[in-house]
Amino acid sequence: MERPLILVTNDDGINAPGIRTLITIMKDIGDIVVVAPDSPQSGMGHAITINSTLHSSRITPKDSEITEYSCSGTPADCVKLAINELMPRKPDLCVSGINHGSNSSINVIYSGTMSAAIEAGIEGIPAIGFSLLDYRWNADFEQSKSFISMITLNALNNGIPKGVVLNVNIPSVKKSDIKGVKICRQAMAYWIEEFDKRKNPLGQEYYWLTGKFINEDLGEDTDEWALNNNFISIVPVKFDLTAHHAIKGLNQWDFK
Amino acid sequence: MERPLILVTNDDGINAPGIRTLITIMKDIGDIVVVAPDSPQSGMGHAITINSTLHSSRITPKDSEITEYSCSGTPADCVKLAINELMPRKPDLCVSGINHGSNSSINVIYSGTMSAAIEAGIEGIPAIGFSLLDYRWNADFEQSKSFISMITLNALNNGIPKGVVLNVNIPSVKKSDIKGVKICRQAMAYWIEEFDKRKNPLGQEYYWLTGKFINEDLGEDTDEWALNNNFISIVPVKFDLTAHHAIKGLNQWDFK
Numbered sequence: 025m026e027r028p029l030i031l032v033t034n035d036d037g038i039n040a041p042g043i044r045t046l047i048t049i050m051k052d053i054g055d056i057v058v059v060a061p062d063s064p065q066s067g068m069g070h071a072i073t074i075n076s077t078l079h080s081s082r083i084t085p086k087d088s089e090i091t092e093y094s095c096s097g098t099p100a101d102c103v104k105l106a107i108n109e110l111m112p113r114k115p116d117l118c119v120s121g122i123n124h125g126s127n128s129s130i131n132v133i134y135s136g137t138m139s140a141a142i143e144a145g146i147e148g149i150p151a152i153g154f155s156l157l158d159y160r161w162n163a164d165f166e167q168s169k170s171f172i173s174m175i176t177l178n179a180l181n182n183g184i185p186k187g188v189v190l191n192v193n194i195p196s197v198k199k200s201d202i203k204g205v206k207i208c209r210q211a212m213a214y215w216i217e218e219f220d221k222r223k224n225p226l227g228q229e230y231y232w233l234t235g236k237f238i239n240e241d242l243g244e245d246t247d248e249w250a251l252n253n254n255f256i257s258i259v260p261v262k263f264d265l266t267a268h269h270a271i272k273g274l275n276q277w278d279f280k
Numbered sequence: 281m282e283r284p285l286i287l288v289t290n291d292d293g294i295n296a297p298g299i300r301t302l303i304t305i306m307k308d309i310g311d312i313v314v315v316a317p318d319s320p321q322s323g324m325g326h327a328i329t330i331n332s333t334l335h336s337s338r339i340t341p342k343d344s345e346i347t348e349y350s351c352s353g354t355p356a357d358c359v360k361l362a363i364n365e366l367m368p369r370k371p372d373l374c375v376s377g378i379n380h381g382s383n384s385s386i387n388v389i390y391s392g393t394m395s396a397a398i399e400a401g402i403e404g405i406p407a408i409g410f411s412l413l414d415y416r417w418n419a420d421f422e423q424s425k426s427f428i429s430m431i432t433l434n435a436l437n438n439g440i441p442k443g444v445v446l447n448v449n450i451p452s453v454k455k456s457d458i459k460g461v462k463i464c465r466q467a468m469a470y471w472i473e474e475f476d477k478r479k480n481p482l483g484q485e486y487y488w489l490t491g492k493f494i495n496e497d498l499g500e501d502t503d504e505w506a507l508n509n510n511f512i513s514i515v516p517v518k519f520d521l522t523a524h525h526a527i528k529g530l531n532q533w534d535f536k
Contacts (some may be wrong), residue, residue, distance in 0.1 A: 070325030205535035260526035270516035279461035
C-alpha cells in the first residue's frame with residue numbers, strides 16, 4: 025500500500041497537546057495535513073459557519089515536513105475546508121483528537137471531535153475520533169500512543185464500513201493497565217444540568233452550564249462499561265439518524 | 281387530558297416569523313413557554329455553551345398570557361435552560377421551529393432546530409422539529425398551520441416512542457396541494473461544498489461556505505422523495521448513534 029494521505033484535526037485547537045500527540049503518531053503512518061481550529065471549540069457539536077466568513081492560515085513553512093493550517097471555523101468547517109480547498113487530493117483517512125476528555129455515550133452528540141470525524145464520514149472518507157478520559161491540558165497522552173497507532177493501522181488495512189465512523193475512547197491509565205479493546209454500543213446515559221446562577225457587577229443574572237453525568241444503562245456491551253473496566257471502547261457511529269424501528273408504529277397514527 | 285405544558289423554541293431566533301407562527305398554533309393546544317435564541321443560530325448543530333456564560337431575559341410582562349424568554353445561547357442551551365431553570369415543571373412536549381428552510385435528510389445533522397428537539401428527547405421529553413421548505417424570512421407559514429396542529433395532536437394523543445424525536449418537513453406549497461403525510465427514512469444525501477474564496481481590503485483571503493445538495497438515494501421511502509412529491513415528511517430520529525450492524529465486522533479486527 026502507498027503511504028496514505030491523512031487529515032488530522034480536532035476541537036481543542038491546533039496548539040492542544042492532544043493533537044500534537046496525534047500528529048506524532050500519524051506522521052509515522054502516512055503523509056499528513058493538519059487543519060484544525062485556531063481556538064478551542066469544545067461542545068460545538070456539528071456546528072458549521074454559514075452566517076459569517078471563514079479564514080485559514082498556513083502555519084508551517086512551505087518546505088516543512090508537515091503541512092499545518094489553522095482555521096477560524098468549527099471542527100466540521102475545518103474538515104470541509106481541508107477536503108475541498110486545502111488538501112492536494114481527497115484524504116484516505118481523517119483522524120480527530122486526541123480529545124482532552126471523554127466522548128463516550130451521549131457525549132458523542134455534543135462533541136466537536138466527533139463532529140469532525142462524522143463530517144469526514146459524510147463526505148465518504150474513513151474517519152476516527154480519539155478521546156482520552158482526562159480533560160486536563162497536561163493529560164498524559166504518551167500512554168495511549170501505541171493503541172492509537174494499532175487502531176489506525178487496523179482501520180487502514182480492514183477498511184471502515186461505509187456510512188460508519190469510529191468513536192474511540194481511551195481510559196486515562198498506564199499503558200500496562202489497559203486490558204484491551206472492546207467494540208461497544210453507545211451507553212444510554214445523559215447529563216442532568218446544574219446551572220450555576222450568578223450576578224454580574226451590574227446585578228444582572230447569568231449562568232454557567234455544569235452538570236452531572238448519569239448512566240443507568242447497566243449493559244456490559246456499552247462503552248461506559250468498557251471504560252470503567254479499563255478497556256478502550258470503539259463505538260461504530262452512523263449519521264443516518266432514522267429510528268427505523270419506530271416507522272411501523274408511526275404509520276398507525278391518524279394523519280387526517 | 282389536562283392542558284399540556286409545551287416548550288417552544290427554534291434556531292432562527294425569537295423574532296423569526298416561523299416561531300411566531302408556531303406560538304400561535306401551540307397556544308390553542310396547551311400552556312406554552314417560549315425560550316428561544318436572541319439571535320439566529322442556523323447551522324449550530326448540537327453546540328452547547330461551556331466556555332462562556334449564558335443569560336436569558338423574560339421579554340413578556342409578568343401578567344401576559346404567554347411567557348417568553350430570549351436566551352444568549354444555542355438552541356440546545358435554550359432547551360437545557362428552559363427545562364432546568366425557567367419552566368415551572370418538566371414540559372409535556374417540546375416543539376422547535378418552524379424553521380425557515382429544509383431540515384430533511386443529512387441536514388438534520390447541521391440543524392439547530394433539530395438539535396433543540398433532540399436535546400429535549402435526550403432529557404426524556406417528547407419533541408418535534410418543524411421545518412418549512414422556504415428559507416426566506418417572509419415565507420408563507422399560514423399554509424402549514426393546520427398540518428402542524430394535526431401532527432402535534434397526534435403526538436400528544438399517541439405518544440412519541442422513547443428515544444425518538446420527530447423531524448417534520450413541510451413542502452412550501454398551497455395547503456390544498458399537500459398530498460398527505462408520509463413516515464420516512466432519512467435520504468442518504470450530502471452536500472458538495474463550494475467555497476467562495478474572496479480577498480478582504482487588506483488582500484487576505486477568506487471564504488464563504490456554499491454548496492450543492494446531492495441526493496443519489498432513489499428510494500421512495502425517503503424524506504426527499506416525499507417532499508419532492510408534495511407530501512409532508514416525518515422522519516423518526518434517534519440519538520443512539522451506534523451502527524449496530526457494524527459491530528460484528530469490527531470484532532474481526534486484530535487488536536493486538
